[in-house]
Amino acid sequence: MAEPPIQLVGLSHKTAPVGVRECVAVGGDRLKLLLKELASEADEAVLISTCNRSELYLVGPRRSPRQLYLEFLGHYPDHLYRHQGQAALRHLFRVASGLDSQVVGEAQILGQVREALFAARQAKTTGPLLEQAFQRAIYVGKRARSETAIGAGAVSVAYAAVDLARSVFGDFAGHTALVLGAGEMAELVLTHLKDLGVRRILVLNRTRERAQKLAERFGGEALGMEDLAGALGEADIVIASAAAPHPIVRAERVRQVLKGRRRPLFLIDIALPRNIEPAVARLAGAYLYDLDALETVVQKNLAARAAELPRVEEIVDQGLADYLEWYAGHLAKDRIRRIEAEIEGIVEAELGRLLRGKLAGLSPDAAEALRRRIRRMLARTEHALIQLAKDEAAAERLERVFLGP
């Protein structure tokens, strides 16, 4: 059978450094403009453009897809890859299911594939082949996420920290987070915690002004280093990322804090050198995680995702098989229409001859009933006809029989 005439040319994190990727990435108005220009260059065109990939999917290009890419997106010929037919489709399905992502299984890409399709629809550059391909890619991506654990578990240190905190507290409503220092990673963790409903945020820094700044951003309270003991007593979650040469939080201090309370203390130390004395981890009610521990969690989650790869590949295979089935029907559609019209013509002519000749005495009602019966018989054979027409060799034979050589 003929391969679907879909062509793909693009570059991704696998073939191009970030410096190249940022040059070819397009979005917003530029994307609209680009698709408008591409409309006259191909029958169908969809462009997926993210920070990790810029891929152009084409059907019926007037010029070489590579040439189009170099001209419209950027002249980086050494970083381009090209696929066509089934290989292009498989690539699209793998992209949508997160198999081709920098972090395997990441969820963003599915939304980006959907956005690419919407943008192409708006620019009226989709047609039956790419519309169907992208719809099926989105379906494959959804299935991969719901039927396998490809997207399960945190794969960034900040999310791993939040997940671990969730394993202790369940939810964060009514809990207090204390931030020591004002590092970038601490802000990231704090953002997630705030989104998940942490009630109160305390920011503690050597300089009150810096603490004030961060506290204002998150609606928290700024404190100085002298408030450490009191703040530890109130906190449920401690995020330490202060630039200090020695540990700020000593095990003895945490032991004192834990003495007077029933709830556990969750501590994340993402500072280098560490802010929290490692001996804290040995205290019964304290759960301490440093960068190494968080990285181990991330690695374990990635390994768990990797174990899901064969199942996701199976879903991709099924998606591809479904598309090819649809494509066979799509190809055969015109042929089926021609054959059906020919058969109906033959039947009508024969019936007309019969009604004018041997069955001339038939009442109009009886003639109509006969016509209806014959149409029903024809409809019954239609499904078999469509299946035959999907097979190219059988379809050609059918055409020869009904339409002549």
Add this chain to the structure above:
Amino acid sequence: MIPFLVGFGVLVIAGALAFGFSAVGLAALAFFLAFALSAWESGSLLGGPFQTGMLLAAGLVGFGRLYAWRPRMAALVRALYAAAALVALVSLHYLGRVAAGLPAWLLVLHGGSFLVAYALLTVAYLAAVLGYLQHLALKRTPWQALKRPPLLVLAGLELPYFRFGYLAYTVGLFTGMAWAFRVWGSPISWDPKEVLTLLAWSLFTVRLLLPQTAGPGLRLLVWTLAFFAMAAAFFAAPLFGGRHPV
């Protein structure tokens, strides 16, 4: 008929544990029917470990269903279902061993209180065990902790269930002693059931009074001793005879 109902209930639970069969309420219904049938046949209500065991098993399934809609509580739900199946199977041993019916006030205050206590303390103990496992996972293999019930949620279940269970156990114990004093002239004797029940209550009291600084390992050890003393008082003690009716 009764063994068939118990077997059916256990099979339903096995289906739920192995294949995620969701109509596990059928097991609770089967256990309750087995209880009702036994009470009707013997003419005695809560007159032996079998009937209490059936109600307990049905109750544990019911508690499991309370949490079944929360995916992260799956481990607790599975533990409750497994405990219900175990209680039902062990109770079968006492089918037919029925003592004379108790006076109504004692049935409610003594038998009823103990039944409630068994159910609540079983839920609390399972939450305590899972809480300890979660504590260990958070300390040693944190990536495994992500799929289990959260530590504080388990603690939030354990404490109220334990406190109410302890209260019910205390009521059951002291009403039993009052009755024993009236009937036999002494509140307690060397009857295995009475001794083990008093031992379990003492250990539960120790658990209740243990300070937070005692550490999770010691807390679970006391919990385990108390829970198994309670289980022995309920299931094993009747095998050794004594003045307490089965």
